[in-house]
Amino acid sequence: MKTLLFYISGHGYGHARRTSQVIAALGNLAPELVVHVRTTAPKRIFAGLVPPERVTPTAIDAGAAERSPLEIDAAGTLDRIESLLARQSPIVADELAFIRTVRPSLIVSDIPFMAGTVAEAAGVPCIGLSNFSWDWIVEPFVESLGRSQLALDAIGSGYAAMEAILRMPLGGISGVFRKVIDVPLVANRGGREPKDVLRQLGIDASDRRTRVLFGIRGAVPTATLATAAASAKDILLLCPTNEPGEVPSGVLAVPVGEGLDFSDVLQACDVVVGKMGYGLIAECITSGVPLLWPRRTGFREDQVVERDGPAVMRMRELPMDDFHAGRWAEHIRAASKLPGPTESMSTDGAEVCAEWISGFVHRLGV
Template sequence: MPHLVVYISGHGFGHIAQTGPVLDALRQLQPALRLTVVSGAPEFKLRQRIGGDFVLVPRAADFGFVMSDAFRIDRAASAAAYRDFHSGWEERVAAEADFLQGLDADLLLSNVAYLPLAAAERLGLPAYAMSSLNWADLFAHEFAGETWAPPLHGQMLAAYRSALSFFRLAPAMAMPDLPQARPVDPVARLGTRQDGLLRQVLGVGQGTRLVLAALGGIATRLPAQTWPAQPDLHWLVPAAWGVARPDMSAFEPLGWDFADLLASVDAVVGKPGYGTFAEAACNGTPMLYARRPDWPEQEALIPWLQAHAVCREVEESALQAGDLGADLAALWQQPVPPRPQPRGALLVAACLHQALGG
């Protein structure tokens, strides 16, 4: 029985959103697959997004950046974390190799930690990487001017370059420093549109627009309690916001699959991030977004969304204030482009299937 070990970054939920469809497609090709997931992400979120049985090892092999909130990097804390992570780098790689050897894997897939790739190279274990970004490029963007950064960046690049292929999931950063990077179509889950049922569950009329506030997996609370009420508009917001208003409902207690929820609302409001952008576009859900102040991946995400989806950019201040009525009205007047097809999962799964002897 072939054994695949998959590392999934817990930096937000986009890495889970990318990996789940690939593993589900691989299971279709290889039903007897033995799967181990190594991740510091919440178990409930992993099991929501990855079908079938798998062994979870709750262990983080990367941190990406320390975030102040969903929009901003804590630069000082991130710098300290990277310097600590790379101190004694060879010993860290050796320890990860010992851990990985104990799992007795046939193949490794990383989205998108580089430490396990370095460990796999040490063991001679075949390994692939997959994402729309890599931490080496984001690290260079943030810390290129620092005297301590080049050796760390070199270790990151060497680890990523050791992968047999790096599947660049569209829309992806360019990754010019990774010669084995391989462009792949988008990966996204397609939901079932059930807008009538959703309105019935919420107890709102057919003329009421439903708008989902989704800021991803980095805990951020917007002051929704003070947002102005909009006629014929009902918000679906995270339960953690603790909002108690007749025109707002927490979406998690509904128990809906997130892809079905996203496909059933009239718009989603959030920030640039792969999971929300790709799934909004592929499900045909209009989107309002506010830029992140210093996140280079959005320079690939935003033009792609503009080309493939109904979308509109708003200022973060408008998002904080909930002053979105005019922007939503303008959003719903835009022409609807053809939806992109999320074929990437099948392509990556076929490559992994072949590597596993399928």
């Protein structure tokens, strides 16, 4: 019996949600593999895929510091990474103790760099799984703030210890990885029919209003959401309720959780207002639902998506002044009428990654 150990960044939900799709594909392809997950992301993301006792927290990833959902704190992010590196020795010691108990054949990282350091110390092969590497993300911060290169070197050292990286589209990685294997888009897919989702939400199938999913709670005040919802009678604004903050009058609260995934709701909508994060981009490409996006600051991968995204998905910028003022209606109507993309993008990345990982593990012969 072979065991896989996944180290997954708890920065947002995107890393955990996409890696859960790879784990699900592995379960279908090679159910004999035992999976353990180390992450600070919520256990519920892996419900039904990994027994809860095999999903445990670890402080192996710094993530990024944010001033808001739309703005990275560059200095704070570097401070967090340097603080993590200062604690590297005890963290590695703790992880080595854990590894001795589960005895993994392979470590998979999305995309904590210290996983490579741990794997090297344990004598266990490690691969990366991501559309970006943290050194690529923070390189501009180091340059613009005149900070020491030591953090970049340490991150690169961890990644250089990995056997390879399975690189997803729409991002960027540094050149330190030994081998780069390009894989298709890894995307969450809703498992329910839109008509069933609408029924659960109490939306009549004959309701012809444009259904808009707001996917960035906390990015605007409640009053702004209310203004956006009231700006047109032909629009129905849906807002998930598993995040902090109140849902204002005129907005339909969506109880995302057990039995109703965010992806299910997205596929039942006509437009989504959200960030250009990988997870949402992947779902919009897969479902064909257009994305109305406010501009973020400090998220380097957004530059790639803004450049390459329009060819493979329907997307339109929501200017920040209009975003914060709740003047969304005109942009929503325009987004809903966008023509289809001119190019297609494969979305079977979870299955491709599962095949590669399964093959690698079985070739190990341990």
